[in-house]
Amino acid sequence: MMHGMGDFAKNPMGMVPLLKLIAQTANSYVHSVELCSSPSKLSGCPQEDQSNGFFMTMDAQVDQFARVVRADKNLSSGFNAVGFSQGNTVIRGYIHKYNDPPVRNFLSMHGVLMGVNGLPQCPMSVPGVGVLCRAVDAIVSHAGVYDSFVQNHLAQANYYRDAANLDTYRSHAHFLPFINNEVKGQENSTYKENFKSLEKLVLVMAKDDTMVHPKESEHFGYFKDGSREELVDMRDAPWYTEDWFGLKSLDQDKKIDFFSTPGNHLRFKTDFLVEMVKKYFVSDTGASIMV
Numbered sequence: 001m002m003h004g005m006g007d008f009a010k011n012p013m014g015m016v017p018l019l020k021l022i023a024q025t026a027n028s029y030v031h032s033v034e035l036c037s038s039p040s041k042l043s044g045c046p047q048e049d050q051s052n053g054f055f056m057t058m059d060a061q062v063d064q065f066a067r068v069v070r071a072d073k074n075l076s077s078g079f080n081a082v083g084f085s086q087g088n089t090v091i092r093g094y095i096h097k098y099n100d101p102p103v104r105n106f107l108s109m110h111g112v113l114m115g116v117n118g119l120p121q122c123p124m125s126v127p128g129v130g131v132l133c134r135a136v137d138a139i140v141s142h143a144g145v146y147d148s149f150v151q152n153h154l155a156q157a158n159y160y161r162d163a164a165n166l167d168t169y170r171s172h173a174h175f176l177p178f179i180n181n182e183v184k185g186q187e188n189s190t191y192k193e194n195f196k197s198l199e200k201l202v203l204v205m206a207k208d209d210t211m212v213h214p215k216e217s218e219h220f221g222y223f224k225d226g227s228r229e230e231l232v233d234m235r236d237a238p239w240y241t242e243d244w245f246g247l248k249s250l251d252q253d254k255k256i257d258f259f260s261t262p263g264n265h266l267r268f269k270t271d272f273l274v275e276m277v278k279k280y281f282v283s284d285t286g287a288s289i290m291v
Contacts, residue, residue, distance in 0.1 A: 001032045002065065004085025004266070005156065008050040009034040021270060022082065025277045031075065033068045033090075035061055042068045053086060057151075058158040058175040062093035069094070075101055080281045082107040085211075085266060089113065089159055095198070096179045096191035096245065105200040105280045109273070110209065110266055114217040114239070115161030115176050117228055119145070146172035163223035181244040195246035202280055204259045204268070211265035219258055220247060 001022065003015050009032040010016060016032075023030040035052040036045035052061065069075055081103045083091045088111025095103050144150070150157045151174045158175035162168065170177045181187040209215035214223060220234040234240050240248050250256050259276070261268040 001030055002081070002083045002087030002090050003032070003049075003053070004083075004087045005053045006050065007053065007084070008046050010046045010049070018084075018273070021274065022277055022281075025274050026281045028281070029074050031068075031072055033065055035064050039064065039067060042071055052155075054155055055153060056155060057153075058089060058093060058155050061090050061155065062097055065090050065094050066098045069101065078102045078104050080105045080107070082109065082277075082281075083111055084109045086112050086155070092195075093175065093179055095194050096188075097194075099194040099197065102194075102197060104198070105202070106198055107202045107204070107276055107280055108218070109204050109268065110206045110212065110218055110261075111203070112159060112212055112217060113203070114220050114222045115159040116156070116213055116217060117161060117163055117223055118213040119156050119160065148172070161222070162228075163225055164228045166225060179245065180239060182239065187244075192244070192246040192249075196249045198250060198255060200280055201250055201256045202259070202276065203256065204261060204276070206265050206267065207260050207262050209265045 001009075001015070001019060003009055003011070007014055019030050019032045022028075034043050034045055034049045035056060036042060037048045037052060037056070056064070069079070078101045081091045083089075083106075088106075088108040091103065091106060091108075092111075092113060095106065145157045145160045145162075146168055151172065158173065160169070160173065161176060170183050177183050178186065178188070179191055181191055203219050205215055205218035206212075207215075209218070212218060214221070214231060216222060216231055216233075220237075220240070221231060222237060224230040224232040225238065234247070235251070239245065240251070243249055247256075261272055
């Protein structure tokens with residue numbers, strides 16, 4: 001289980017109750033991943049975990065996720081993964097770059113999967129996050145989003161996909177253009193094969209999402225190349241039709257399911273999450289293993 005921006009794994013008001021709910025529903029072991037700053041530290045860092053959702057680069061978050069997963073013997077044979085918001089970007093990066101142990105089923109709750117064309121709205125009202133949001137504003141105002149300083153210090157800039165400025169994005173953005181295999185000459189066939197190996201990809205979009213722009217990114221749709229207004233559905237987009245990273249292959253094998261929830265970002269009902277867990281994470285024997 002991977003939390004999103006501004007949250008942390010040991011959050012008693014959010015992630016902890018969700019962990020307990022999922023564990024009870026699936027009758028399984030659940031590991032909620034923490035993002036500690038030191039590669040040698042895998043848990044017990046709630047303050048770092050929260051701030052690193054902003055200030056640890058996406059590549060570093062993915063690498064730390066891999067360290068945590070690989071150190072957990074309960075996950076050594078593979079696992080199911082559920083992410084929330086930006087946490088899904090981390091999980092997606094892990095699948096492409098590592099996937100050892102492999103992810104079996106991937107449930108993306110309002111995931112920032114195809115990037116954003118505007119930095120996600122910083123949750124100023126969340127206790128303890130206001131000071132982080134002000135720091136984010138300071139970093140962004142320092143230079144353009146594709147400036148090397150910003151790319152090296154702000155996670156959200158790493159998946160800022162300016163559809164009207166793709167050359168600059170592909171030349172200067174970290175992380176997303178590479179896991180998308182959209183940088184000519186730097187395509188990685190392993191990224192594609194790892195993603196194709198998923199047994200099921202479950203994409204859940206918030207119908208009234210005001211944080212992820214465009215919200216269709218949660219279903220692997222996005223703005224049409226060259227536009228910041230015209231949307232393109234996943235199946236009509238070049239990353240699908242040209243199968244950049246295995247999305248079309250998964251879909252043709254009937255391994256992608258789509259859902260939508262009413263309301264804003266991460267405002268889903270727990271009943272819906274329970275339904276998803278039962279449908280995709282519980283085997284015929286009534287047990288499963290998740291992270």
